[in-house]
Amino acid sequence: MKTTLFDKVWNKHVVAGNPGEPQLLYIDLHLIHEVTSPQAFEGLRLANRPLRRPDLTFGTMDHNVPTKDIYNISDLVAKKQIEALEKNCAEFNVSLFGNGHDKQGIVHMIGPEIGVTQPGKTIVCGDSHTATHGAFGAIAFGIGTSEVEHVFATQTLWQTKPKNMGVKITGDLQKGVYAKDIILYLISKYGVDFGTGYAVEYYGSTIEGLTMEERMSICNMSIEGGAKMGMVAPDDTTLDYLKGREFAPKNWDQAVEEWRTLKTDDDSCFDRIIEIDAKDIAPQVSWGTNPGMCVSVDESFPEIKDENDTRAYDYMDLKPGGYAKDIELGYVFIGSCTNGRLSDLEEAAKIVKGKKIHDGITGIVVPGSRPVKKAAEKMGLDKIFEEAGFEWREPGCSMCLGMNPDQVPTGVHCASTSNRNFEGRQGKGARTHLCSPAMAATAAINGHFVDIREEMA
Numbered sequence: 001m002k003t004t005l006f007d008k009v010w011n012k013h014v015v016a017g018n019p020g021e022p023q024l025l026y027i028d029l030h031l032i033h034e035v036t037s038p039q040a041f042e043g044l045r046l047a048n049r050p051l052r053r054p055d056l057t058f059g060t061m062d063h064n065v066p067t068k069d070i071y072n073i074s075d076l077v078a079k080k081q082i083e084a085l086e087k088n089c090a091e092f093n094v095s096l097f098g099n100g101h102d103k104q105g106i107v108h109m110i111g112p113e114i115g116v117t118q119p120g121k122t123i124v125c126g127d128s129h130t131a132t133h134g135a136f137g138a139i140a141f142g143i144g145t146s147e148v149e150h151v152f153a154t155q156t157l158w159q160t161k162p163k164n165m166g167v168k169i170t171g172d173l174q175k176g177v178y179a180k181d182i183i184l185y186l187i188s189k190y191g192v193d194f195g196t197g198y199a200v201e202y203y204g205s206t207i208e209g210l211t212m213e214e215r216m217s218i219c220n221m222s223i224e225g226g227a228k229m230g231m232v233a234p235d236d237t238t239l240d241y242l243k244g245r246e247f248a249p250k251n252w253d254q255a256v257e258e259w260r261t262l263k264t265d266d267d268s269c270f271d272r273i274i275e276i277d278a279k280d281i282a283p284q285v286s287w288g289t290n291p292g293m294c295v296s297v298d299e300s301f302p303e304i305k306d307e308n309d310t311r312a313y314d315y316m317d318l319k320p321g322g323y324a325k326d327i328e329l330g331y332v333f334i335g336s337c338t339n340g341r342l343s344d345l346e347e348a349a350k351i352v353k354g355k356k357i358h359d360g361i362t363g364i365v366v367p368g369s370r371p372v373k374k375a376a377e378k379m380g381l382d383k384i385f386e387e388a389g390f391e392w393r394e395p396g397c398s399m400c401l402g403m404n405p406d407q408v409p410t411g412v413h414c415a416s417t418s419n420r421n422f423e424g425r426q427g428k429g430a431r432t433h434l435c436s437p438a439m440a441a442t443a444a445i446n447g448h449f450v451d452i453r454e455e456m457a
């Protein structure tokens with residue numbers, strides 16, 4: 001029978017349960033961070049149970065860590081969570097990339113970097129952006145703390161199988177349009193719930209032409225479109241990325257042979273298909289308080305349709321009919337698990353090289369992981385950013401969310417390469433505008449958004 005990539009991976013992992021009912025899945029990789037693991041470890045301890053597969057579990061510190069003075073954690077909750085993770089990983093024998101470790105990074109960066117994120121795996125983490133790992137052709141999704149405990153104890157998880165959706169993107173992207181614009185465009189056009197109840201596979205010539213880092217940016221934000229999982233079928237690009245990484249399979253040829261079978265047989269296997277022509281996508285900027293509230297940079301903000309829109313306009317202090325270029329920016333943040341990878345920093349650095357950030361703009365660049373930081377410094381990117389007036393920081397989630405000292409002040413507008421623009425996301429009263437690294441970098445130089453396509457023409 002013809003099936004999808006998703007079905008193939010799912011079916012290989014079912015341990016118990018019948019189709020149409022919740023099924024027990026075997027979990028190949030469990031990633032953990034300091035925020036959603038403490039209670040799960042406590043549960044194990046109280047039940048006097050061991051952690052079943054420490055060798056399939058990897059921890060990192062990301063959400064709470066300061067990006068300036070990394071060992072000086074003044075927030076008491078943050079400090080407690082960081083210390084708990086350290087203690088728990090030592091006690092349960094879990095590899096931890098703790099504060100200052102040379103493999104430390106945002107949890108969705110470390111898996112691909114060390115090569116544990118692989119095609120055909122089931123990957124979970126107590127974090128909603130786990131779909132990032134689906135870019136490798138894995139089933140990867142976020143779970144809650146009680147599920148984290150279940151995986152600790154059993155290396156399995158009960159799940160109801162979602163339906164299959166294909167998002168087919170074909171054609172060439174315009175110059176100045178990036179993976180981030182693809183996913184923001186998709187969510188703004190089809191809504192923040194288009195993917196609810198589905199596992200989404202991104203495919204088509206545009207996707208095939210993207211690098212792994214770009215595919216990760218797209219899969220990462222599947223959750224902002226309601227889908228718990230986003231996938232791309234493995235191909236030569238995937239293999240090239242993985243080959244030689246620390247945890248890449250030792251029996252490489254055999255693994256590749258199996259990975260080559262991981263693809264959707266044909267379009268008829270999907271329950272729903274969305275088709276997008278890449279040339280229709282312009283650089284995106286969000287104007288409101290969810291990632292679906294986005295416009296093309298040259299398009300005016302939409303009319304008010306409902307109370308959500310009214311509330312969003314009030315919170316953002318913007319009006320229908322306005323334009324992104326007129327937003328008075330105060331902050332620019334380049335980083336996060338969506339756009340804190342080397343190619344994102346390279347793209348932004350190309351734009352700021354030899355220029356100065358605009359008066360009144362605070363700009364910070366935060367590599368998503370220590371390996372990215374190191375690689376960027378080797379290329380001299382840190383110098384380019386610093387000479388332009390940006391702060392160059394230590395890795396972490398940073399200003400993506402207000403769980404650490406990096407926050408946008410109340411009422412200030414921030415051009416941000418992160419993935420969420422909810423009320424208060426970057427700090428109390430902060431006003432977030434989601435965009436690509438290139439758009440954020442140009443905005444920093446100009447003091448407001450500009451159409452990057454014109455700058456590149």
Ligand SMILES: CC(C)[C@H](C(=O)O)[C@@H](O)C(=O)O
Pocket residue numbers: 035036063126127128129142401
């Ligand atoms: C703190 C964590 C549980 C949360 C998530 O699940 O995504 C965070 O990473 C986020 O991006 O909002």
Ligand code: SF4
Pocket residue numbers: 062063106107108127129336337338396397400401418419
């Ligand atoms: S960078 Fe942002 S989205 Fe990613 S895991 Fe951290 S807080 Fe969540």
